[in-house]
Amino acid sequence: MAIITFHTVLIAVLSMKLLLLLFKKLRSAKVKLPPGPYGVPLVGYLPFLGRNIHQTFMELANIYGPIYKLSIGQKLFVLIxxxxxxxxxxxxxxxxxxxxxxxxxxxxxxxxxxxxxxTPYGPEWCMLRRIFVQEMQSNANLDVFYPLRRDEVKKSVIDVYRSSGTPIDVGLLAFTSVINMITSMFWGGTLEADKGASINAQFRDAVSELLVIWGKPNISDFIPLLARFDIQGVERDMKRSSRWIEQIFDFVIDQRIQTNSLLNGQGAKKNDTNKDFLGFLLEFKDHDTGKSLSRAQMKAFLADIVIGGTGTTSTAFVWTMAELMLHPKVMKKAQDELLEVVGAGNIVEEYHSHKLLYLQAVVKETLRLHPPAPVLLPRCPIQTCTVGGYTIPKGAKVFLNAWAIQRDSQLWENPSKFEPERFLGDAKNLDFSGNEFHYIPFGSGRRICAGLRLGERMLMYTLSTFLHMFHWNVPDDQMPDTEEKFGIVLEKSTPLIAIPMPRLNNLKLYE
Known part of the structure; x- marks a missing residue:
């Protein structure tokens, strides 16, 4: 009896093992996850990421191939x-x-x-994007708002002229110029001069703080079990900074509504008072439904412009200036083009941008080497699917490593060198639209950067203005480095310091 029992147990155990092996084989035939490195229990690969995550991701791609997976905390990341x-x-x-x-x-x-x-993809997102991209940022609207941008850039030129011969922080110049353009386009002449200056200063401080907080890695994002404790205080700090910005939005919206009510009572035309983004949002009615935007939606639109415009544009400005200072011949060629297109007796206007083909190439090459969001914002599949023959589970975080793609030696000749000429000739039409998948500094597809049109205008206009108006020298012949700092945007790790000097003989242009 004992022998029969032993044999029975042995057969049962072997049968279970065979069934498990068969089940595992069947499962692996259906679910083939990408390769990837092992991590450690609980935290996965998190301890090995390093400071510049995008560079670590590229190194891992050299080992595991163009698609691989990482377990970081309780999250599955897929890198492409x-x-x-x-x-x-x-x-x-x-x-x-x-x-x-x-x-x-x-x-x-x-x-x-x-x-x-x-916002999840669906009818609401489609409506929001149509309003933001096709209507709010239409060429006609951006042209209407141009005088607001021009006035702020002129103010920055005057400030730089007053600092001629002394070192200035180029990053601070870029951030201040861009945020001033954005606040001007937000609410234009809604506020009286003194009140406007105070609100704008508060807004700059709030946005600066918000960008810093957003760039901090948060352990709660990788291990959701810890989210309730907010160990690093990221959620607390972000809510405080967001409330600060929201209070400014509410104040300005209330002021505009009050002003519009007063002016309408006096018979003023709306077109005379609403030439800014806020006026557009307050007047907007959906063509299909006839509905107006809620206050929360208006604030969300304004908030998107803050991130889409400020961080990316000012960072791209700094990287372009750094590369130009490292390559004096390129800078001279760009400035010579400005003299030819704009003229020594004129200031730059936005309409000059489409004629500045070499400067466009400089910007494109800068964004190839230093894309503002090096791994772009992650995408999340709504269902389990297959990419490159590998299974991507529903809910995984999928990153496109634009930084690695745009430095791939199989795609680019001399990929580490700064060569704007690669975007001239046959490649001059290679743009930021994301239709060529070896060049995607702002992403591609439905989720391409929504603020691209405005950001491109602001970057080209500010950059061409400051290159045309000033010579830029490095203090004590200390050339800038190109070390990077990973965050919400890919910043330069050390401030870019430069000495501006007037470049044009007609000093009245600086007044």
Whole structure:
């Protein structure tokens, strides 16, 4: 009896093992996850990421290939660094990958993920994007708002002229110029001069603080079990900073409504009082439904412009200036083009930009080497799918490593060198639209950067103005470095310090 029992148990155990092996084989045949490194229990690969995550991701791609997985805390990350696989995500399966997986800080800032960047794909998102991209940022509207941008750039030119011959922080110049343009376009002449200056200063401080907080890695994003404790205080700090910005929005909206009511009572025309983004939002009615925007939606639109415009544009400005200072011949060629197109007796206007082909190439090359968001914002598949023959589980965070793609030696000749000429000739039409998947500094597909039109205008206009108006020298012949600092945007790790000197003989142009 004992022998029969032993044999029975042995057969049962062997049968179970065979069934488990068969089940595992069947499962592996259906679910083939990408390769990737092992981590450590609980935290996965988190301890090995290093400071500049985008560079670590590129190093891992050299080991595991153009698609691989990482377990970071309780999250599954999938990293993609080839144009063909990027195309599968943003073109072939764009709807599947049209959602985001926002961080805790992003949710706190975006009214619970209700803005364009983080609203789930669907009818509401389509409506918001249409309003933001096709109507709010139409060429006609951006042209109407141009005098507001021009006035702020002129003020910055005067400030730099007064600092001629002394070192200035180029990053601070870029940030101040861009945020002043944005606040001017936000609410234009809504506020009286003194009150406007005070509000704008508060807004600059709040945005600066918000960008710093958002750039902090948050352990709660990787290990959701810890989110309730907010160990690093990121959620608390982001909510405080967001409330500060929201209070400014509410104040300005109330002021505009009050002003409009008063002017309408006096018979003033709306077109005379609403030539800014806020006026557009207050007047907007959806063509299909006839509905106006809620206050929360208006604030979400304004908040998106803050991030889409300020961080990316000012960072791209700094990187372009740094590369130009490192390559004096390139800077001279760009400035010579400005003299030819604009003239020594004139200031730059936005309409000059389309004629500045070499400067456009300089900007494109800068954004190839230093894309503002090096791994772009992550996409989150709404269902389990296949990319490159590998299974991507529903809910995974999928990153497109633009930084690695744009430095790939198989795609670019001399990929580490700064060579604007690569964007001239046959490649001059290579732009930021994301249609060529080896060049995607602002993403591609449905989730391409929503503020691209405005950001491109502001970057080209400010850059061409300051290059045309000033010579830029480095103090004590200390050339800038190109060390990077990973965050919400890819910043230069050390401030860019330069000495401006007037470049044009007609000093009245600086008044």
């Amino acid at each position: 660094s080839s144009p063909a696989l990027a195309k599968e995500v943003v073109r072939d399966q764009d709807i599947t990958f049209a959602n985001r997986n926002p961080t805790i800080a992003a949710l706190a800032f975006s009214f619970g993920g209700k803005d364009i960047a983080f």
